[in-house]
Amino acid sequence: MSGDTRLLTGRGLRKSFGATPALRGMDLSVDAGEVLAVMGPSGSGKSTLLHCLAGILTPDAGEVTFDGRRVDQLPDRERSRLRRAEFGFVFQFGQLVPELPVLENVALPLLLGGRGRRAAVAAAEEWLPRLGLDGLGRRLPGELAGGQVQRAAIARALIAGPRLVFADEPTGSLDSVAADEVMELLVTTAREERIGVVVVTHEPRVAAYADRRVTMRDGRVVQPAAVP
Amino acid sequence: MSVPLGIRIAFAGGRESVARMALMAVGVAVGVALLLFTLTAMPVLQRHVDRLAWHRTTAASPPTAPDPALWLAVTDRYAGQDVIRAHVAALGPRPPVPPGVDRLPGPGEVVVSPALAELLRTVPDDQLRNRFPGRVIGIIGPDGLIAPAELVGIVGRTPQELRATDGAVEIRGIEQPGKRMSLAGFYRILISLVAVLIVGPVVVFVAMVTRVGAARREQRFTAIRLAGATRLQTAALAATETAAAAIAGSLLGWLGFLAARPVVANRVTLGHGIPIFVEDLTAPSWQMLLVLVAVPALAVATTLVALQRVQLSPLGAGPRARPRSPRDWRLVPLVAGIAGTWYSVKLSNDPAYVESALLRWLNLLSPLSILVGLVLAGPLVCFWISRGLARWSGSATTLVAARRIAADPYTMSRAVSGVALAMFVATVLGWSATAERALGGHPRASLDRGVVAVHALGVPEASLAPLMSGDAVVARSSAGMLVVVRCADLARVSDVRCPLPASLDGPDPQPATELFVVPNRFGPAGFIEPGPESAGLLVQTVFVPTDGTPAAEERVRTLAASLVPAARTETSADLAARTAAQLAWVDGALPPAMAFVLLVAACSLTVATVSGLMERRRPFALLRASGVRLGELRRIVLLETGLPLVVTALGGVATAMLVMYASLPREEWVMPEIRFFAGLGVGVLAALAVSALALPLMDVATRHDSARFE
Numbered sequence: 001m002s003g004d005t006r007l008l009t010g011r012g013l014r015k016s017f018g019a020t021p022a023l024r025g026m027d028l029s030v031d032a033g034e035v036l037a038v039m040g041p042s043g044s045g046k047s048t049l050l051h052c053l054a055g056i057l058t059p060d061a062g063e064v065t066f067d068g069r070r071v072d073q074l075p076d077r078e079r080s081r082l083r084r085a086e087f088g089f090v091f092q093f094g095q096l097v098p099e100l101p102v103l104e105n106v107a108l109p110l111l112l113g114g115r116g117r118r119a120a121v122a123a124a125e126e127w128l129p130r131l132g133l134d135g136l137g138r139r140l141p142g143e144l145a146g147g148q149v150q151r152a153a154i155a156r157a158l159i160a161g162p163r164l165v166f167a168d169e170p171t172g173s174l175d176s177v178a179a180d181e182v183m184e185l186l187v188t189t190a191r192e193e194r195i196g197v198v199v200v201t202h203e204p205r206v207a208a209y210a211d212r213r214v215t216m217r218d219g220r221v222v223q224p225a226a227v228p
Numbered sequence: 229m230s231v232p233l234g235i236r237i238a239f240a241g242g243r244e245s246v247a248r249m250a251l252m253a254v255g256v257a258v259g260v261a262l263l264l265f266t267l268t269a270m271p272v273l274q275r276h277v278d279r280l281a282w283h284r285t286t287a288a289s290p291p292t293a294p295d296p297a298l299w300l301a302v303t304d305r306y307a308g309q310d311v312i313r314a315h316v317a318a319l320g321p322r323p324p325v326p327p328g329v330d331r332l333p334g335p336g337e338v339v340v341s342p343a344l345a346e347l348l349r350t351v352p353d354d355q356l357r358n359r360f361p362g363r364v365i366g367i368i369g370p371d372g373l374i375a376p377a378e379l380v381g382i383v384g385r386t387p388q389e390l391r392a393t394d395g396a397v398e399i400r401g402i403e404q405p406g407k408r409m410s411l412a413g414f415y416r417i418l419i420s421l422v423a424v425l426i427v428g429p430v431v432v433f434v435a436m437v438t439r440v441g442a443a444r445r446e447q448r449f450t451a452i453r454l455a456g457a458t459r460l461q462t463a464a465l466a467a468t469e470t471a472a473a474a475i476a477g478s479l480l481g482w483l484g485f486l487a488a489r490p491v492v493a494n495r496v497t498l499g500h501g502i503p504i505f506v507e508d509l510t511a512p513s514w515q516m517l518l519v520l521v522a523v524p525a526l527a528v529a530t531t532l533v534a535l536q537r538v539q540l541s542p543l544g545a546g547p548r549a550r551p552r553s554p555r556d557w558r559l560v561p562l563v564a565g566i567a568g569t570w571y572s573v574k575l576s577n578d579p580a581y582v583e584s585a586l587l588r589w590l591n592l593l594s595p596l597s598i599l600v601g602l603v604l605a606g607p608l609v610c611f612w613i614s615r616g617l618a619r620w621s622g623s624a625t626t627l628v629a630a631r632r633i634a635a636d637p638y639t640m641s642r643a644v645s646g647v648a649l650a651m652f653v654a655t656v657l658g659w660s661a662t663a664e665r666a667l668g669g670h671p672r673a674s675l676d677r678g679v680v681a682v683h684a685l686g687v688p689e690a691s692l693a694p695l696m697s698g699d700a701v702v703a704r705s706s707a708g709m710l711v712v713v714r715c716a717d718l719a720r721v722s723d724v725r726c727p728l729p730a731s732l733d734g735p736d737p738q739p740a741t742e743l744f745v746v747p748n749r750f751g752p753a754g755f756i757e758p759g760p761e762s763a764g765l766l767v768q769t770v771f772v773p774t775d776g777t778p779a780a781e782e783r784v785r786t787l788a789a790s791l792v793p794a795a796r797t798e799t800s801a802d803l804a805a806r807t808a809a810q811l812a813w814v815d816g817a818l819p820p821a822m823a824f825v826l827l828v829a830a831c832s833l834t835v836a837t838v839s840g841l842m843e844r845r846r847p848f849a850l851l852r853a854s855g856v857r858l859g860e861l862r863r864i865v866l867l868e869t870g871l872p873l874v875v876t877a878l879g880g881v882a883t884a885m886l887v888m889y890a891s892l893p894r895e896e897w898v899m900p901e902i903r904f905f906a907g908l909g910v911g912v913l914a915a916l917a918v919s920a921l922a923l924p925l926m927d928v929a930t931r932h933d934s935a936r937f938e
Contacts, residue, residue: 056454077458077459080453080458080459081456081458082456083455084456084457087456089455091454094450097448097452098447099448100236104236108452108455111233112461113456178600
């Protein structure tokens with residue numbers, strides 16, 4: 001991948017929780033439209049890396065650049081805007097608002113961005129069939145199967161037209177069939193829309209969907225080594 | 229966008245959302261109603277004093293009319309109730325007029341209160357009517373009454389009649405409300421203390437109620453933050469949700485206040501034995517409005533503070549680090565408050581400091597510091613409980629409860645801190661009442677049953693001839709306010725012991741004094757036995773024995789009033805009632821204090837139990853799915869709320885005992901009766917029982933479908 005397509009770069013990222021280091025100088029980059037898998041055992045710092053790259057956590061040291069802007073130096077308001085407009089998120093669980101039906105959950109980023117309710121819901125309705133959620137828009141998250149919840153989460157991650165989707169163990173709570181369905185949908189749709197994806201997983205089966213894989217251990221990349 | 233979305237999210241979660249919002253609204257309603265009633269305390273007292281103003285009319289009252297009048301007001305009794313009899317005679321065409329009437333009754337005319345008018349219709353004339361000679365020409369309106377059932381009559385006389393009556397004075401005006409007697413000035417410190425004591429627990433309770441479902445809410449807003457909501461948007465969503473419930477609760481509380489006013493007014497007698505006017509139970513509009521606005525604002529502020537973790541990081545609801553163990557410094561405000569109380573009492577005994585700003589501040593800040601200290605010390609106490617429980621636990625149930633308390637002593641403490649404050653307040657009130665009772669309980673004389681004491685206050689014996697039966701005991705007044713009476717005769721109609729003291733300068737109160745005291749008119753300085761020269765002295769009091777029936781007693785009273793308009797009469801029941809009235813606030817303060825404890829404790833615990841269940845549906849459902857019995861889950865919930873409750877309740881009582889020990893002189897430090905402590909205990913147990921009503925929810929909340937992650 002060439003430098004002019006580079007979308008997100010993390011350099012020298014360090015992050016500790018109390019006395020426990022989670023990242024010990026991480027370097028990583030993601031290109032536009034690239035699907036990158038970050039692998040590693042539990043406690044290797046994968047999720048912390050994802051949170052730092054997405055601007056959810058601020059690293060103790062190092063820098064995160066997205067589209068030429070220092071994400072780690074942006075004020076909270078700007079980082080919120082970035083999460084709403086440029087990024088999408090799919091997590092293992094807990095990312096849907098339990099009180100809202102699927103349709104409104106999917107429409108949430110647009111509603112938060114100031115889009116009118118009718119327009120936001122109309123946009124959400126267009127996404128549901130693409131992710132196999134036809135007819136489920138009025139259901140609450142608690143009334144769906146795990147795979148359906150994850151598909152709704154993917155729809156919500158993609159609806160605002162992000163340039164990058166962060167997925168943290170998106171299939172962690174699913175059986176292998178549902179996991180394959182979810183990954184297939186996520187990767188296929190992302191490629192159709194030319195959206196980059198950073199997927200954190202410890203499952204090789206999930207990582208196999210990626211264009212590129214990096215493996216972490218003890219807060220560092222062990223394979224392959226990092227940003228040129 | 230945030231407000232409609234906030235409302236939608238608040239109500240979109242089906243029955244659980246509605247239950248959560250309803251619980252919050254009801255909690256806020258209870259808090260608002262309590263605060264509104266607290267606000268009415270001072271206005272009720274002031275309004276009472278204002279309504280009594282015209283009864284205090286004297287020659288010194290400021291002019292209110294161009295022409296003067298003659299005035300003689302007497303407080304008499306009928307069937308255990310005060311009867312006010314005002315004799316008036318206009319000295320010109322435009323005399324001063326009491327409130328509630330259009331004009332002064334002329335000679336031979338009478339105006340009476342509605343309750344007295346009703347009595348006059350039903351009671352034989354010689355028992356009541358003859359005390360008000362003349363034709364009833366009108367009814368006194370509410371402005372002239374202290375209570376709807378007050379017995380008061382204004383009797384029109386000729387100037388000549390009143391000039392010949394001892395005690396009548398010329399007045400230029402009727403005493404007006406608020407001009408010369410403002411309670412706010414007298415009781416500023418007391419009112420500040422009561423306000424702090426009552427408002428403190430209610431505020432803590434409201435703050436706790438708004439945290440119902442806090443964990444779930446945190447989870448929801450984390451999801452929204454991750455979807456790109458800014459801090460401001462999240463705050464607006466959270467504020468909308470809480471404000472919706474709190475505003476509804478405020479309105480509900482206001483309606484509850486309006487609905488409960490007649491019930492409360494019916495219980496408030498202010499020592500007169502008759503309920504006050506419902507409309508007196510009110511507070512200035514701006515104060516009521518302030519409560520209706522401030523409570524939702526407090527609720528919203530509490531929500532926003534609770535949301536801080538989500539605000540700082542969108543990962544706020546993720547796995548959290550164990551909160552830091554509470555430190556010992558949390559005891560400092562409590563100790564400082566108790567020390568401040570002790571020091572303020574010490575200063576108040578020094579005349580140089582009685583009016584000082586230092587003392588005023590100490591009086592205000594010490595109880596405040598204790599209340600804040602009780603709240604701050606709560607987590608530390610809960611932490612100690614968890615350590616003790618974990619060390620001594622022999623079952624999985626107690627171990628889980630102990631670990632749960634240890635995991636977050638702050639949350640546990642919040643659930644029961646309202647109870648600690650309420651117990652503190654109730655104990656302080658109860659203890660003060662006991663001390664007051666001990667002070668007021670000095671020995672008093674009593675008349676024998678059936679004896680009527682007619683206080684004529686200095687009239688020739690001939691004026692009272694119809695009362696002078698063979699058994700009557702006559703006490704005369706001599707120079708120097710000495711009472712001339714044969715002790716052996718007095719002992720026939722009362723329980724006094726002879727000899728009677730010649731002087732009352734000694735420190736011990738003399739029981740016999742009570743038989744002759746007429747409030748604001750006469751208090752004897754001593755007693756002497758009659759001699760040959762005593763027959764010419766004016767009569768102070770005549771003790772008239774009767775057959776003991778109420779009718780006979782009332783006949784004597786009525787006869788006395790018709791013979792000597794200024795006469796005041798008393799029976800043994802009236803003497804006992806006088807003592808009871810002095811201690812009325814003592815007896816009146818305890819039941820509301822108990823009710824306050826029960827209400828705050830029950831609400832706090834119910835909220836804690838329900839919100840604890842709502843927040844832990846999934847782990848409990850998983851435990852149940854893995855074989856833990858429902859009864860064991862219930863025991864965990866009861867233990868983790870009940871144990872901190874009992875310990876903090878004891879802490880509140882112990883703190884109050886320390887405060888009272890620091891406040892009261894040693895001789896007044898009297899332990900309340902065991903029934904007082906039993907009452908507190910029953911209150912706490914009842915609170916626990918009420919909160920246990922939420923436990924049946926547990927079965928529904930922990931069914932297997934709750935184990936699903938969303």
